[in-house]
Amino acid sequence: MKNSKEKGFVLRSLDTIEVVGNKLPHPVTLFFYFAITVVVLSAVFSAFGLQVNDPVNEGEVLTVKNLLSAEGIEYMFMNAVANFTGFAPLGTVLVTMLGIGIAERSGLISAALRGLVTSVPKQLMTAALVFGGIMSSMAADAGYVVLTPLGAVLFAGLGRHPLAGLAAAFAGVSAGYSANLLLTSLDPLLGSLTQEAAATLNPAYAESMNYAMNYYFMIVSVFVLTLVGTFVTEKIVEPRLGTYKGAITDQVDYLSSVEKKGLWGALIAFLATCAALALLIVPEWGPLRGEDGAIINSPFFSSLVPVILLMFFIPGFVYGKITKSIKNDKDVADQLSDTMATMGAYIVLAFAAGQFVAYFNETNLGRILAIKGAEFLETTGFTGIPLIITFIVVAGFINLFIGSASAKWAIMAPVFVPMMMGIGYSPELTQMAYRIADSTTNVISPLMPYFAIVIAFAQKYDKKIGIGTLISTMLPYSIAFTIIWVLMLIVWMLFGIDLGPGSPIYYQP
Incomplete structure (x- = not known):
C-alpha cells in the first residue's frame, strides 16, 4: 500500500479528534463533572423561576428543584447509595455477564466463531467473516481478539491480502455491533437507560417497553450488513490493498475433535434450553405468559435478563464439561468470579453515572429541557427524517470522542428520549x-x-501501518454501513414497521 506524506482532510480531522479525545477526562470523571454541573444549574434556574406546563399531567406546572437548598443537600446525601444501586443498567449488565462470562471463559464463544469461519467454502469466506463478526457482539469483546487476527490468517491462506480479511472481520465486529440474531448484553444495558428516560415523561409507557425493543430491526440488519460488508471488502478495500507480497508464518487454528464434540453438545443444550423456555410462554398455561394471553407484554419479555443468562450459561457449561475446561463447581465459581472482576471499571462508572442521572431527574431539568426542546423543534418545523438523520450524525460525532456506548447513552438518553417523545x-x-x-x-x-x-x-503484516492507514482502510465500511442503515430506518419510518415486539416507531401517549 502506498502511504502519502500529506494527509487528506478526513485523516487530518480524525487526527484532531484523537488529540482532543485523549485530553478529555476519564468517563467516570466526566460524569462527576456533569453531576456537579446539574447541581449548580438547579440552583441557578430555580432562582430564576424556570417552569413549564406538564404536557402529560394537564394543569400541573414543572419547576426546578434546587439541590443546593437544605432539602436538596439532604436528598443528595440520603440517596447516594440508592442512586448507585438503582442505576438502571447496573443489575442487568452484571446478571447477563454471568451467563456470557461462562460461555466465553469455557471456550465456547471462541470455538463457535472459529468453527463458523473455517468451515465455509472459500467463495463465502468474506461473508462468513463479516457475519461472524456481527454475531460476535453476543459475547461483547470476543470478536476483537478472536476474529480480527483469524480473518487475516484465513485470507493469507487463500492467497488474498491478509489486511482485507482483518478489515472484514473488524467491520463486522465493530461497525455491526448493534445487529444480531440473538439478544445481547447491550440490549438490556441500553434498554434500561431508555426506559428510565421515557419514564420521566410517561411512566406508564415506560412500563410497557421491553429490552427486545429493537430486535426485528437487528435481525434484518444482520443479513443486510453482511452483504454490504462483503461488497465493500471485495470491491473496494481488497482491490485498493493490492497483492500481498510479505511472508506468512501464522497457521489457522482449526477446531480439534474435542472442541467439535463440545460445540455439538452446546448446540443440543442451547436447543433444549430454548424448548424449556418455550414451555413457559407458548402454552396458554405458561407461567410467563400474560394474564390476557398476550405474549408481547407478558412477564417473559420483562424477564429477558435471566433468559439471556440461561441461554449463554447452560450451553457454556455443557461445552466446558465436554472439553474439560470446567471440571467441577470450583471452576464454574472461578470463571464467574473472573468475569465479575473484569466489571470493576463498569461498576465505578455506574456509581458516577447513577448520581448524574438521578440528579437530572430529581431536579426536573431533564423533563423541562425535553419539553422546551420539543416545543422549539415543533416551532422550527425541523422534524421527521431530517431530524433523525441529524441526531444520528450528532451521536456518531460524539462517539469519536467517547467510546463507551453505555456512557454516551447515559448522558444522551435523559435529554433526547423524552424530547423525541414530545x-x-x-x-x-x-x-x-x-x-x-x-x-x-x-x-x-x-x-x-x-x-x-x-x-x-x-x-504483523505491514510494520508501517498506523492509525491513519487503518482509518482510511475502515472508512468505506463506516460510510457504507451508515448509509444502508439510515435507509433501512427511513423505510421502517415510512411504513411504520415495529422495531421489535410491541415497539412502534411513533409515540402515542
Missing part, C-alpha cells in the same frame, strides 16, 4: 437511531478501546 417519536426509535450512530463510527474512532489492538494485529 414530537411523536418513540423511545424505541430514538434508541435505534443512537445504536446506528454508535456502531458505524466505531471503526474510525482512534479512541475505541480495541483500536490499538487491531493496529497491533495489522502490523
Whole structure:
C-alpha cells in the first residue's frame, strides 16, 4: 500500500479528534463533572423561576428543584447509595455477564466463531467473516481478539491480502455491533437507560417497553450488513490493498475433535434450553405468559435478563464439561468470579453515572429541557427524517470522542428520549437511531478501546501501518454501513414497521 506524506482532510480531522479525545477526562470523571454541573444549574434556574406546563399531567406546572437548598443537600446525601444501586443498567449488565462470562471463559464463544469461519467454502469466506463478526457482539469483546487476527490468517491462506480479511472481520465486529440474531448484553444495558428516560415523561409507557425493543430491526440488519460488508471488502478495500507480497508464518487454528464434540453438545443444550423456555410462554398455561394471553407484554419479555443468562450459561457449561475446561463447581465459581472482576471499571462508572442521572431527574431539568426542546423543534418545523438523520450524525460525532456506548447513552438518553417523545417519536426509535450512530463510527474512532489492538494485529503484516492507514482502510465500511442503515430506518419510518415486539416507531401517549 502506498502511504502519502500529506494527509487528506478526513485523516487530518480524525487526527484532531484523537488529540482532543485523549485530553478529555476519564468517563467516570466526566460524569462527576456533569453531576456537579446539574447541581449548580438547579440552583441557578430555580432562582430564576424556570417552569413549564406538564404536557402529560394537564394543569400541573414543572419547576426546578434546587439541590443546593437544605432539602436538596439532604436528598443528595440520603440517596447516594440508592442512586448507585438503582442505576438502571447496573443489575442487568452484571446478571447477563454471568451467563456470557461462562460461555466465553469455557471456550465456547471462541470455538463457535472459529468453527463458523473455517468451515465455509472459500467463495463465502468474506461473508462468513463479516457475519461472524456481527454475531460476535453476543459475547461483547470476543470478536476483537478472536476474529480480527483469524480473518487475516484465513485470507493469507487463500492467497488474498491478509489486511482485507482483518478489515472484514473488524467491520463486522465493530461497525455491526448493534445487529444480531440473538439478544445481547447491550440490549438490556441500553434498554434500561431508555426506559428510565421515557419514564420521566410517561411512566406508564415506560412500563410497557421491553429490552427486545429493537430486535426485528437487528435481525434484518444482520443479513443486510453482511452483504454490504462483503461488497465493500471485495470491491473496494481488497482491490485498493493490492497483492500481498510479505511472508506468512501464522497457521489457522482449526477446531480439534474435542472442541467439535463440545460445540455439538452446546448446540443440543442451547436447543433444549430454548424448548424449556418455550414451555413457559407458548402454552396458554405458561407461567410467563400474560394474564390476557398476550405474549408481547407478558412477564417473559420483562424477564429477558435471566433468559439471556440461561441461554449463554447452560450451553457454556455443557461445552466446558465436554472439553474439560470446567471440571467441577470450583471452576464454574472461578470463571464467574473472573468475569465479575473484569466489571470493576463498569461498576465505578455506574456509581458516577447513577448520581448524574438521578440528579437530572430529581431536579426536573431533564423533563423541562425535553419539553422546551420539543416545543422549539415543533416551532422550527425541523422534524421527521431530517431530524433523525441529524441526531444520528450528532451521536456518531460524539462517539469519536467517547467510546463507551453505555456512557454516551447515559448522558444522551435523559435529554433526547423524552424530547423525541414530545414530537411523536418513540423511545424505541430514538434508541435505534443512537445504536446506528454508535456502531458505524466505531471503526474510525482512534479512541475505541480495541483500536490499538487491531493496529497491533495489522502490523504483523505491514510494520508501517498506523492509525491513519487503518482509518482510511475502515472508512468505506463506516460510510457504507451508515448509509444502508439510515435507509433501512427511513423505510421502517415510512411504513411504520415495529422495531421489535410491541415497539412502534411513533409515540402515542
